[in-house]
Amino acid sequence: MKLPSTALRQVERHCAQRILAPGHPSPASRLAPSSPPTCLQASRRQAASVPSNGKLLASRTYATVSAAELQFGQPVHETHPHILKPGELTPGIDAEEYVMRRAALVSLLPESSAVVLPSATLKYRSGAVFYAFRQESNFFYLTGFAEPEALAVITKENDTKEYHNHGFTLLCRPKDPAAEQWSGPWSGLQAARDVFNADIGWSIHKMESLLPDLVRGAKYIYTDTTNTTLTSQLRQANPSASIRPVNQHTNTLRAIKSPAEIACMRTAGKATGRSFTKAMRKPWSREAKLSAFLDYEFIKNGGDGQAYVPVVAGGSRGNMIHYTLNNAAIEPDQMVLVDAGAEYGTYISDVTRTWPVSGRFTDAQKDLYNAVLKVQRTGVALCRASANLTLDEIHRITDRELKEQLQLLGFDVSGDAMGILFPHHVGHYVGLDVHDVPGYGRDIKLRPGHCVTIEPGVYVPNDERWPAHFRGMAIRIEDSVAVDEEGPIVLTTEGVKEVVDIEALRDL
Numbered sequence: 001m002k003l004p005s006t007a008l009r010q011v012e013r014h015c016a017q018r019i020l021a022p023g024h025p026s027p028a029s030r031l032a033p034s035s036p037p038t039c040l041q042a043s044r045r046q047a048a049s050v051p052s053n054g055k056l057l058a059s060r061t062y063a064t065v066s067a068a069e070l071q072f073g074q075p076v077h078e079t080h081p082h083i084l085k086p087g088e089l090t091p092g093i094d095a096e097e098y099v100m101r102r103a104a105l106v107s108l109l110p111e112s113s114a115v116v117l118p119s120a121t122l123k124y125r126s127g128a129v130f131y132a133f134r135q136e137s138n139f140f141y142l143t144g145f146a147e148p149e150a151l152a153v154i155t156k157e158n159d160t161k162e163y164h165n166h167g168f169t170l171l172c173r174p175k176d177p178a179a180e181q182w183s184g185p186w187s188g189l190q191a192a193r194d195v196f197n198a199d200i201g202w203s204i205h206k207m208e209s210l211l212p213d214l215v216r217g218a219k220y221i222y223t224d225t226t227n228t229t230l231t232s233q234l235r236q237a238n239p240s241a242s243i244r245p246v247n248q249h250t251n252t253l254r255a256i257k258s259p260a261e262i263a264c265m266r267t268a269g270k271a272t273g274r275s276f277t278k279a280m281r282k283p284w285s286r287e288a289k290l291s292a293f294l295d296y297e298f299i300k301n302g303g304d305g306q307a308y309v310p311v312v313a314g315g316s317r318g319n320m321i322h323y324t325l326n327n328a329a330i331e332p333d334q335m336v337l338v339d340a341g342a343e344y345g346t347y348i349s350d351v352t353r354t355w356p357v358s359g360r361f362t363d364a365q366k367d368l369y370n371a372v373l374k375v376q377r378t379g380v381a382l383c384r385a386s387a388n389l390t391l392d393e394i395h396r397i398t399d400r401e402l403k404e405q406l407q408l409l410g411f412d413v414s415g416d417a418m419g420i421l422f423p424h425h426v427g428h429y430v431g432l433d434v435h436d437v438p439g440y441g442r443d444i445k446l447r448p449g450h451c452v453t454i455e456p457g458v459y460v461p462n463d464e465r466w467p468a469h470f471r472g473m474a475i476r477i478e479d480s481v482a483v484d485e486e487g488p489i490v491l492t493t494e495g496v497k498e499v500v501d502i503e504a505l506r507d508l
């Protein structure tokens, strides 16, 4: 059973009308005083009015719908209108875009294929203390469903090019009001169909017995699971199918961002840039306090929180590329290197700024900073399809320019110098993941929709090989950028980076 696209649109339109209707009495008000009725309720009401064999279909009334059934395991528009607009399944992304992603994936696969995607599992920090749950990226990209204990199966039966060329089954936790009373709500099987547009919503607890039905007739099973139990269950369920990895196909799709995805990354970038600029206005003497300030400001400025454990490194600690202890004191004459980013709707931004905590650059700090900034601007300007370059080629161009700049500042750049002073790549793809679409090469020509970072850096060891006034300094400047045909779209432009702009922040 497939939900025709027209039905999907009808459901969405119906819900939009229900929500927009001013002063419409809300029978659900006893349970959710400030919320308009959900799609779920709207469709139930519709069903109740359709005669079946001359009788009204049996339907539960509002009085019998438990509070747990009106709550979901993640924000939906009806319960969190401050987070999601009508029609959005996750922040910034419409339900329809998720359908299109599944359709695009199966269009890359041969007939008689089944894609099997297990959700991420909850990770424990110690004992019963768990980390915040984060959905597996491909699962999230294709379903928008943000809960653990779930399995998505997307099937392709024939090679039609239609909008609905696939089947979508979502196995998840069935509603359990007593358990949800303890753990908080989850979405349940009805929501798998009505909210997440699965053709079928089944209990994850019955997965093993359902697998033969789910992959029956498939000649190819696409999965990246490392769960050996699931792999052997799949082999048992359909011994003649060949099991193949799916990530090269999901990478092809995920590497090129849609306008809605770029808008999410812009929202994340704006929150990040504004927070950085605000942080630069203040004197900081503790890495930990600066880190906590950004954590709070990211959310205050419209993000959902930190996308990754940040680097907040005072002075020479910036020379440790992935320093994340973030607990030392910062001296007033030092610079601080901060690599941090907010996320929005699970889309990330990745930003680095380096600035003097006093608010004023010394001459040596300014010289080295401007050398890196010049190279960073060169790299950003090349993030356009018309330049016909790969990330690897942009790396080589920026490495060469940085070498020239450092030579002008008196560095001996012979031999292995650049490998020490600039030991990492100038950029990587960004998206749902910080190092997005793992396995997707940096030798691919940049095209509109690619989103990348440009982040040259200089890390001067504290030894006699290098000019004395630069020793121990670490500077990296990084923006997240969407590639367009004729120019870059800098997603993180609110984070100031010119010397005069950073210094002017203290004049206000």
Ligand SMILES: [Mn+2]
Pocket (backbone or CB within 6 Å): 350, 351, 428, 453, 455, 478
């Ligand atoms: Mn980065």
